[in-house]
Amino acid sequence: MAKKINIGLFGFGCVGQGLYHVLNNSKGFKANIVKIAVKNREKQRPLESSVFTFDKQEILDNPEIDLIVELIDDADEAFKIVSYALSKGKHVVTANKKMVASHLQELYNLQHEHNVSLLYEASSCGSIPIIRTLEEYFDNEQIEKLSGIFNGTTNYILTKTIAEKLSYEEALKQAQEKGFAESDPTNDVEGFDAKFKAIILALHAFGVIAKPEDVLNIGITTLSPHDINYASEKGYKIKLVPTVKRLTQNEISIFVLPKFVPVSNHLYSVDNEFNGVIVDGEFSGEQFLKGRGAGGNPTGAAVLSDISALSYGYKYEYKKQKQSPDIKFSNNALLKVYLRYNKEEDLKKFEFQNISEQYTGGEYHYVIGTIDLNDIIKNKAYLIKNKLFIGVVGEDISAVSKPKESVAKKLILN
């Protein structure tokens, strides 16, 4: 921290403004935001206009700017900015989970080739320092499982459905009115946001690189009052739980599915807009971290922490990947699930390995049984279209004994 750092900022939305506030009020760290690149020329902004630019090169090619902070929404544009900056030898901090999750290999290579550092703590679980904890504290301990609640919007909605007996539609509307959900909530309620975060954390916890298109995400859009009643009767809460699980020594599965969470699970106490992460380590057992997953100040604080770390020369070491170069992503997992269906032919679509409970009634039916994750993937479109609801029950996730196929991704260290 010998000299004051000059920052070039991209984006001045919720997180950008949060960073600005946090940076100006931090007692410990001083840095200048020299220039802010924004897109919309019409918008009124709370700072004087000379600090803004509409030309990204004005920041990227400014030799006085020490590091780039990228906080825009558009993942494709964000990748262009970040990859250009890294290739020009500039360190970068980003909070863009979709961009990072979609380009893990390229971003790794760029850092390595140009000897620069890219930090993205704010991309996953807002203020919870999970990436840093995985990198620095669990670097020598084998992780068996990582799961959590990574999306505050869906958690807010789900909390309302159980606590206030609202329907999914009512709870979504309330979340939108309160600013917890966007007018197009697809990214949140269909589990994409949670998936990107799970993919990022899977690299730092297990060393595996998965492509977003290979990882299942089923959200909460088909949740019905029947499912809410079922959960309430059994004492469960319904949560959207991304899960990363070691199936065998070298196979890691990742998926995002609703889950019926019992009171004994740490995630049971994570309500409303909070996020939580459970890390199950070989020696430490279960570690649980909980904090605000979104919001300008909490996310701004995470960005500030990365900026500060960069000022000390910090970079991710990706040690897990180096320790386990043969690790592969796989969907060959067996899960125990609740499937609520409407008619007999719905059930016939699925190949359950066994069914431990079955309920048929006038209005709806459900089964509880063990199923291959590949079978859920195959039936995802049918499930959504016909408004069936599926949710994980219990903690058992095991490898399918005879793998059908394996999607292998490997990070090439160069």
Add this chain to the structure above:
Amino acid sequence: MAKKINIGLFGFGCVGQGLYHVLNNSKGFKANIVKIAVKNREKQRPLESSVFTFDKQEILDNPEIDLIVELIDDADEAFKIVSYALSKGKHVVTANKKMVASHLQELYNLQHEHNVSLLYEASSCGSIPIIRTLEEYFDNEQIEKLSGIFNGTTNYILTKTIAEKLSYEEALKQAQEKGFAESDPTNDVEGFDAKFKAIILALHAFGVIAKPEDVLNIGITTLSPHDINYASEKGYKIKLVPTVKRLTQNEISIFVLPKFVPVSNHLYSVDNEFNGVIVDGEFSGEQFLKGRGAGGNPTGAAVLSDISALSYGYKYEYKKQKQSPDIKFSNNALLKVYLRYNKEEDLKKFEFQNISEQYTGGEYHYVIGTIDLNDIIKNKAYLIKNKLFIGVVGEDISAVSKPKESVAKKLILN
């Protein structure tokens, strides 16, 4: 991690053996335990006798040993070992909370004078990486409050009193039978262990140095069935909660007292032998970390993490202290408490600022009111002797408007 590290280990009890196991089973990190110093010549040990020594100088003066890991019980002897090693230019890892809490200033000075690093993550909350998180993640964010459950023994006992309606005496007996409590449980049940941890965390979170003798600790030894009933009726759990609170910009209070914890508090879900820490940051809001606070493998994993960090040249920066050199420890705090008493003259001992509730019955009485922490300190001996029970109610802790006295401690940076 260029070369394999040679470790000299002091102590081979639960944590020492846990470290040995963890080190031998870690995929990521290799180090040799070259020599282990132990005290008892009679004890059977699971390793061949040539690895053990009864002469501490054989380790301390061995030039081939790169770092010292100190895991003995005796705090005075531990300080001799650690200060000698540091003064000879050797890096040290310790898990001894009493030793660290009692010598913060000296240990800081020794590190600085001899340009060596002392790490002690395992001293506080076992496997929870709280010191590292405070040092590296909250380094630029002002912390307003830090509280938690830092002692697994008392938490196990308290969980049993509420969940199984056991009396304190019955629950203590069960904890001793299961190995969760020692035959002399004073250090745990009177809150000394929790206090040492709170003092260590207060330095890393607030930059304040407090002496153990200045910090109040009242444990759970006077807990009666009346108090347990009161908690159950109101929906509280009773927990032993060390608290570090910013009273004013430059005054920090620290105390260990039982607390009536409502379901809305993160600590409500921390049961049995688990530990939990809530860090309330200016920007991030409440962050909560939960994990195993004791046990050979979890604590061994924390020690391993420190050893690994040392191999990369890591040292604590004590940034909060450098940012706030004027910060002082103070007991001038107002708290809202429940006080259960036996006879009218008990109550007269205490100077309540106000009393919001009062119950008098045939068997016992209680008041709920606001009291000066100094007044509790003054009456501690009376309270224990007459078996009164005191517990914090609610979250309000404020500065006494006209401070009576101030115990100022300052870390001198040299």
